[in-house]
Amino acid sequence: MLTRNFTYDKIKKREIKGNARKGRGVKMLVSAKDMLTKARAGKYAVGQFNINNLEWTKAILLTAEEMKSPVILGVSEGAGKYMCGFKTVSAMVRAMIEELGITVPVALHLDHGSYEGAKKCIEAGFSSIMFDGSHYPIEENIAKTKELVATAEEKGLSLEAEVGAIGGEEDGVIGSGEVADPNECKMIADLGVTMLAAGIGNIHGKYPANWKGLNFEVLAKINELTGDMPLVLHGGTGIPADMIKKAISLGVSKINVNTECQLAFAEATRKYIEEGKDLQGKGFDPRKLLAPGFEAIKATVKEKMELFGSVGKA
Ligand code: 13P
Numbered sequence: 001m002l003t004r005n006f007t008y009d010k011i012k013k014r015e016i017k018g019n020a021r022k023g024r025g026v027k028m029l030v031s032a033k034d035m036l037t038k039a040r041a042g043k044y045a046v047g048q049f050n051i052n053n054l055e056w057t058k059a060i061l062l063t064a065e066e067m068k069s070p071v072i073l074g075v076s077e078g079a080g081k082y083m084c085g086f087k088t089v090s091a092m093v094r095a096m097i098e099e100l101g102i103t104v105p106v107a108l109h110l111d112h113g114s115y116e117g118a119k120k121c122i123e124a125g126f127s128s129i130m131f132d133g134s135h136y137p138i139e140e141n142i143a144k145t146k147e148l149v150a151t152a153e154e155k156g157l158s159l160e161a162e163v164g165a166i167g168g169e170e171d172g173v174i175g176s177g178e179v180a181d182p183n184e185c186k187m188i189a190d191l192g193v194t195m196l197a198a199g200i201g202n203i204h205g206k207y208p209a210n211w212k213g214l215n216f217e218v219l220a221k222i223n224e225l226t227g228d229m230p231l232v233l234h235g236g237t238g239i240p241a242d243m244i245k246k247a248i249s250l251g252v253s254k255i256n257v258n259t260e261c262q263l264a265f266a267e268a269t270r271k272y273i274e275e276g277k278d279l280q281g282k283g284f285d286p287r288k289l290l291a292p293g294f295e296a297i298k299a300t301v302k303e304k305m306e307l308f309g310s311v312g313k314a
Pocket residue numbers: 050074111112170203204205206233234235236237256257258259260
């Protein structure tokens with residue numbers, strides 16, 4: 001007997017395949033500017049979900065299409081290296097959008113890029129770049145961000161800058177968990193970046209039990225000083241729903257999620273193996289072995305899109 005969800009998934013899949021065959025409405029990569037301007041005005045946030053491989057990318061793209069949600073695929077420098085370089089990532093994502101018949105806006109975004117990494121991604125065809133100059137003295141952060149603003153403008157890409165290092169560690173990028181200075185945020189925002197990440201007590205990875213929560217006072221001040229600038233909340237994993245909603249009401253229009261998809265994938269894969277499914281029939285086939293983790297990523301992304309309010313906004 002078919003369950004409702006199964007039937008729904010089948011119909012969706014057929015629809016998506018049909019789009020791909022007819023080339024109907026299939027989009028190429030877009031800059032994140034438009035989707036974030038709309039999100040900011042509409043008081044919701046677009047999720048940036050980090051990718052690690054083909055399964056991750058496919059799960060996120062298909063969920064965005066099913067949810068009719070715009071989406072940002074985040075690639076850290078470490079993940080880029082793992083996937084055989086930014087050119088490989090760009091080619092894979094572009095081909096996948098076409099083959100899967102994805103019609104929702106998709107931005108391919110460098111996450112926490114170095115100055116050199118940003119240049120490489122621009123060359124590889126990314127549509128959005130984050131330059132994380134938060135560890136430089138503010139003057140140097142300004143000088144390098146300024147130069148990248150000009151390049152991004154010329155190429156029609158979106159550019160994210162960061163003030164106040166995000167706490168914790170992500171792919172070798174370690175931050176002390178500073179709270180950004182709102183005046184420095186204004187200085188960087190005034191350079192003409194598309195979106196601004198500011199440290200407000202957020203941390204990459206799991207939050208410790210004694211975490212004090214987001215600093216809304218500072219966020220409100222940054223929001224007041226930076227006008228319509230879409231603000232970015234890193235470390236989306238494990239932030240309670242009420243804090244997410246409050247952050248969105250104070251100008252957050254992009255929320256980054258990475259660890260939560262990794263945890264969901266690992267848990268589902270562990271269950272599959274612990275239940276001995278890899279030892280039954282052809283359960284060792286990677287397409288079977290990775291399927292529960294793939295579905296778990298889809299479920300996590302769906303839940304986040306619902307929480308962020310981006311469903312139906314494509
Ligand atoms: P989490 O891994 O904590 O979800 O953070 C993701 C992130 O901020 C990517 O830049």
